[in-house]
Amino acid sequence: MYFVIVTIVALAAGYAIGVLRTQRAAISAQAQLKAEQQHAEEAMRKQAQALRAEFKAMSVEMMRTQSDSLRQQHLHTLEELLKPLGHDIEDFRTQFVKGHASLDGYIKALVEQTNSLGREAEDLAKALKGNNKLQGNWGEAVLNNLLSASGLTEGRDFTLQSHQPDGRGSVAIPDVVVHLPGQRNVIIDSKVSLKAFTDYVAADDAAQQEALLKEHVRSVRQHVKELAAKDYGRIVPDSIGYVLMFIPGEAAYVSAVTAAPNLPTEAYQQHVILINPTNLLMALQLAYNLWQSELQSRSVNEIYTSAEKLYKKFSTFAQNFVKIGKSIDQLHRTYDDAQRQLTTGRGNIVSQLEGWKEKGLNPSASMPDGLTFDEE
Template identity: 25%
Template sequence: MEILIAIIVGVALGFVVGWLVARSQSAGERTSTATKLAQVAAQRDATAQQLAALTQDRQRLVHEFESLSARVLEQSQKSLLDLADERFKRERQTADATLEKRELALKAMVDPLQNTLIEVKREVTTAERARLEANAALQQQLTTMREASDRLRTETSQLVTALRAPQVRGRWGELQLRRVVEAAGMLAHVDFDEQTSVTTDDGTLRPDMVVHLPGNKDVVVDAKVAFSGYLEAMDARDEPTRTARLDAHARQVRTHIDQLGAKAYWQQFESTPEFVVMFLPAETFLQAAMERDPSLLEHSFAKNVVIATPATLVALLRTVAYTWRQEQLASNAQQIFTAGAELHKRLGTMGRHLTDMSKKLNATVESFNKFNNSLDRTVVTQARRFAELQGIDAPIETPPPLEVLATPAHKPDLHAEPAD
């Protein structure tokens, strides 16, 4: 606009200079010059009017341009803020939806884990209770064993007179055997003669008792030993006769050892160790035979026969009972181990999902920050520069960056694959 004004002024000056030059010319030309000056004056006035109109148009255009620039800047700022807010809301909705899905997935994993923990706690409580009961029962059984030994020793002397008949003696031996089993608490793991028998080429073998051991093992017990020689020795009135009858008793025990060894029960029953237990109903029967035949135990071991009295058989059966309880405890421990392994596996899965969720949340935050930085660096900066050029004092606000990141679990155990 100033250039146009300068041109107009230059033209006017040109006319004035021309007029001054023409004035120095002849008088004949002055009239023409006056006419031209009048024309120049008229043109100057017209030019002045046009200049005034142009000045007014310039002021009006400047005012309209400033108003338009302010509106454009305001609309641009609002559009940028709306765009950023919309993008932030969209990212926030996406993050909220992802977080909600992860929370549901996490809850679906945590609920079974909670049930597993309850089961593990129940198994541990059961195992601890069983251990305490086993220890208490073992102490009680030791006391009961001593009492039973004393009681059986006393009853032996009282029953001597009632054991004269062979049938009574056999029935009494079986009864003593059953009472020993009851005292040991092993009825659930013992079969008596009416339940177990084996047919061989030499006939039917019917042991008095079969003790079941953990691991599907069996021990055969026989209670048919004869002790008539001992009873006769108790009735002897002189020492030579008593000694002779005790020698006969020792021979009866040795003979029965040979017979049991020849039956070889361990060949007829599967999973049976290579020995058979020979039960003597009273401690005194073994003591008397050992006094007359000190090599009796060595002979029985050579024949794969183990001699047991009520006290030693109770100890043997209680040991077997304790083994059964330990087998149960081992089974419970295996269940606890299985539950713990399953818990570890599920914790590992949960840890991997948690890490994946934290990575995706961090990726969402990182994407938002990148967009925010790009907006501030490329768009908002240019808008601020535009505002500065136009002298517009209207600050542009941008959303702050997100600085809170999800922290994944740092325990390596939770991310490791469970062992097979």
Template identity: 30%
Template sequence: MWRGAGQERAGCAWARAWRRCVRLPSGYVLHPFPCQRWMPPVTEAVIAIVALLAGLAAGWWLANRPVAALKAERDAARQEADERRTKLAETAVEIRALQTQREERDAAHARQLEELNTRFEALAGRVLEQAQGQLINRAEQRFAEAEAKNQASLKAVLAPVAETLAKYENRLGEVEKARAENYGALTQALEQVAQGQARVSDEAARLVTALRTSGKTSGSWGEQQLANTLEMAGLRAGIDFNLQASTDGGGKRPDAIINLPGGRQLIIDSKCSLNDYLAALEAGNDPDRLAAMKRHAAAVRNHARGLSEKAYWNEFGAAADFVIMFIPGENFLSAALEHDLALLGWAFDQRILLAGPINLLAIAKTVALNWRQEKLAEEAREIGKLGADIYSAIAVMAEHLARMRKNLTETVGNYNDFVGSLERNVLPKARRFADMGVEQGKKPVPHLAAADAPVRSEQATELLPPPAVD
């Protein structure tokens, strides 16, 4: 039991001896080993575990040794521990001294840094002030030079502008002067227009009065509107249409007859009934206006009935089997058709075609187009006839050419026979006269050049013989 207790106390002593340490301010631990190394806090737990294992091993070893030896070793260990404590205290004093020196050195370094910062700030301020001054001076110089150049450039640029503005002012003065003159002329023109409008209004009033009071005047006005419409469509008076043409008997005279292609005719008669229509326009209330319009539609129906009874298609054999009743105003016709819905169909059953200026213009345009097409067809026929005549003339010319070619061939053959006879029969006999000493005469025999002009061959297919059929 005592041995076990001694061993336990020895183990605890060794454990306490191994666990002695001094913690430094920087967080490192100084262990009681002769090397006394600085170790980081991370390895502290590992060292403690290793020291514990070593203490357990030493306690186990000491438990098996004699007590006297253990006491000797204990005393030696205490002495060694005291020495180590002394060394540790000295080391702690040295560490505190080093820490004090380091703090003093850090404070001195901080003071030096602060002085350097102050000097650098002062130096940087002076350098910055100098640089700013130089920069401002250079900028002022550059600005002055740029301003001078800009002023010169601006003057050079604005010189044409100033000239243009001067010209513009002069031109503006001229325009203003012309505007004043034109304004005066426009004022006079407006006065003349107003006067003309007044005259037109007076003339229109007189025309309305004349149309109301005189049937002959209204009829002449309708006939003139009819002629204007036909001429507007492109028809020619006396050629494409005739006015106031009468029959052979001289009894009936329609206002206009349009000549159609193929010898046919289209008869037009103008009817102008305005009294009831003008009364409807001047009516002060709706019943009076409606009654006047009804009378106007009835008047148009009566005119259509009278025109149907004349039966112009029987008097003019080439005429169409209907007559166009021209009403010189679309508003007159539309008012009558509006208040008599069956008027248009009834009139067509009576072989009367009611037409205003627009419808008549369309009909006349169609007739003019037909005449144009007829003329084109006639010209086409003339062109075809002319082409046939030209082709016949070309055929005659080809016959003459064939005879000329035949004659040319015969001429060449005759020429060749003549030359052969001359060379064979005549010239040998003539040479014998020269050999016999007969005088040859003053005029020598001329030398004949060879006839090498080629005859052009025909290339046109019309002049060549047809190819042989296999």
């Protein structure tokens, strides 16, 4: 009994010792596994850091390489784009230098021309001063220049110095009669005196200038009355009823209507229209445009008339053409009838004539080869 108990105790102790050893081995293995796992994790961490560093270095290198490549490519592309621009800039610079030289020459010529015009204007003012006849001639010269610039043709679109009987034994001679479409006429007068205005421009004293400006307005009013008294609107056939009173200087016109704003209305009430060079040129160009429209309208009418005549003539031709066709058709039918009588059917003429040859007729001539006929 004792031996059995000892044996059981020994077995239990051995089992306990085995369990303890197994637990210790498991704990030791678990600790070793954990250490190896930590070591592996540390190794992987270091490797990952190394890979990140290497990848970063490679990325930086690749970016630098690509950046250099792109920079070179962009530089090349930019050079190709800028090269034509450089040529254009160089051409522009060359042209600018040439243009600048030409502009300098043009400005010098313009200055010389301006100085020349100034001298000519001064000489003209001196020449016109106090000489009404010369002023009238100058006004007519300016008017002629405007007529030429408008495109109108003398003799067709306007008449100079035409003699117009007034019905009272006298003859009126308006400076210009402009002819409008529709057989209407516009009279232009250019004989206004500018003596007071030239004196006004030359005066230095303000009081004297004021007096001369009033004299200039009075002179224009006086010429309006004289022009209205000539009654050109009645004398010239087909007149529009108003006379254009041409003031050849822009400054003279502006000074007069500025000093006397009612002056144009006063003149209009007397069937006279004050007009300056700018407005007259516009009016003359309007007349030119009216004539162009009239000529185009006439051309259209002529084309329409010609087309109408051509249509009528073609209609007659078509009727005759149809008649000819019908006659040809009738001729064909008559020909076919004659041919049938001559060559086809029983008793046709050719077969009868050929039958006579069989009966002893010996004619000196024969039927043409192309003639076919029905034999009996």
